[in-house]
Amino acid sequence: MTSTTPQWRVARVDRTQVLxxxxxxxxxxxAVPLKPGGLLERTVGEPTVPAVGDAVVLADERALxxxxxxxxxxxxxxxxxxxxVMAANLDLALIVEHLDPAPSLGRIERxxxxxxxxxxxxxxxxxxxxxxxxxxxxxxxxQRVAPAVEVRSVSAVTGEGLDDVRALLADDLTLVLVxxxxxxxxxxxxxxxxxxxxxxxxxxxxxxxxxxxxxxxxLPLPLAGGTAWVIDTPGVRAVxxxxxxxxxxxxxxxxxxxxxxxxxRDCQHDGEPGCAIEAAVADGTLDADRLASWxxxxxxxARQRARMSGxxxxxxxxxxxxxxxxxxxxxxxxKFRR
Numbered sequence: 001m002t003s004t005t006p007q008w009r010v011a012r013v014d015r016t017q018v019l020x021x022x023x024x025x026x027x028x029x030x031a032v033p034l035k036p037g038g039l040l041e042r043t044v045g046e047p048t049v050p051a052v053g054d055a056v057v058l059a060d061e062r063a064l065x066x067x068x069x070x071x072x073x074x075x076x077x078x079x080x081x082x083x084x085v086m087a088a089n090l091d092l093a094l095i096v097e098h099l100d101p102a103p104s105l106g107r108i109e110r111x112x113x114x115x116x117x118x119x120x121x122x123x124x125x126x127x128x129x130x131x132x133x134x135x136x137x138x139x140x141x142x143q144r145v146a147p148a149v150e151v152r153s154v155s156a157v158t159g160e161g162l163d164d165v166r167a168l169l170a171d172d173l174t175l176v177l178v179x180x181x182x183x184x185x186x187x188x189x190x191x192x193x194x195x196x197x198x199x200x201x202x203x204x205x206x207x208x209x210x211x212x213x214x215x216x217x218x219l220p221l222p223l224a225g226g227t228a229w230v231i232d233t234p235g236v237r238a239v240x241x242x243x244x245x246x247x248x249x250x251x252x253x254x255x256x257x258x259x260x261x262x263x264x265r266d267c268q269h270d271g272e273p274g275c276a277i278e279a280a281v282a283d284g285t286l287d288a289d290r291l292a293s294w295x296x297x298x299x300x301x302a303r304q305r306a307r308m309s310g311x312x313x314x315x316x317x318x319x320x321x322x323x324x325x326x327x328x329x330x331x332x333x334x335k336f337r338r
Contacts, residue, residue, distance in 0.1 A: 053088040070119030090120035096179035100131040113251035127184035130155040156191040171226025
C-alpha cells in the first residue's frame with residue numbers, strides 16, 4: 001500500500017541507513033538503507049544527504065524526502081565550501097547555555113544568527129538558575145546581544161522558569177536544542193515533559209558537562225495540549241557561520257539600524273565623517289564588542305558565500321564538460337541531432 005501522507009520523519013541518520021519515525025498515532029520506527037554516499041532520493045531534485053527532521057513519504061517501498069521548509073546549517077570546520085545541515089523543518093531553535101559557568105555571549109550571537117537564517121524562531125534558555133545568585137542580570141546581558149529574542153532563565157531542580165519555556169511550545173511544533181555539552185539540554189527536555197524521555201549525563205569535576213547526546217535524534221515531547229517534536233544535538237562549542245544578509249540584519253538589528261544613520265550610504269564605519277556607528281561606540285550607546293562581533297560575522301558569512309559561489313562555478317563547468325563529452329560521443333556514433 002502506498003502512503004502519500006508525509007507523516008514519516010527522519011529520526012536519526014547513521015552512516016548506511018536512516019531511522020524513520022511515524023509521527024502519527026502508531027509512533028512506529030522503520031530503518032531505510034541509504035544510497036552510496038549516504039544519499040536518499042527526493043520527490044523533487046537529485047538525491048541528497050538526509051537530515052534529522054526531514055519529512056518523508058513512502059511510495060512503492062521507497063522513501064522519498066519532501067522539500068524542506070527550513071534547515072539549520074553550519075559551516076564545516078575546514079576551509080572548504082561544504083556545509084552541514086544540523087536539523088530540518090524547524091519552527092523554534094532553543095539556544096541552551098548554562099548560567100554556571102558563565103554563558104558564552106559570542107556563541108549565543110552566532111546561534112541566533114544561524115537560527116534566523118534557518119527560518120526558525122530563536123529563543124535563549126539559560127539553565128541552572130538555582131546555581132546563580134542573580135540570573136536576571138545575566139538575562140539582561142544576553143538580551144543585549146540577542147535583541148528581539150526571547151531570553152529565559154530556568155532551573156530543572158526548582159522548576160523556576162519552566163512554564164515560561166513551555167509557553168513557547170505548541171502541538172506539532174518542531175524545536176531543536178543547540179548549545180555546549182553540560183548546558184543541560186537533555187535535563188531541560190525531561191523537565192518540560194515531566195518524564196524521563198532523554199538520558200542525562202553527570203557533571204564533570206571542572207564544571208563542564210559530559211557528552212550525553214552523540215547523535216541528533218527526533219523525539220516526541222508530550223505537552224498538556226498535544227505533542228511537540230524535539231531534536232537534540234550533540235554539544236557544540238565552535239559554530240561555523242553560514243548566513244544570508246537578512247539573517248545578519250535580524251541578528252544585529254541594533255547595529256544595522258545605526259548604519260542607516262551614517263552620513264554616507266557607502267560608509268565603511270572606519271574613520272569616515274558622520275559615521276553613526278562610531279559615534280554610538282564613542283558615547284557608549286553601542287558596545288565595542290557588539291560591533292566587533294557584527295564585523296566578524298559579516299566577514300565570515302561573506303567568505304562562506306564566496307566559497308559556495310566558487311564551488312557552484314566549478315560544478316557548472318564540470319557539468320558543461322560532461323555534456324560536451326556526451327555530445328562528442330553521440331556524434332561519433334552518428335546519433336547527435338540538433
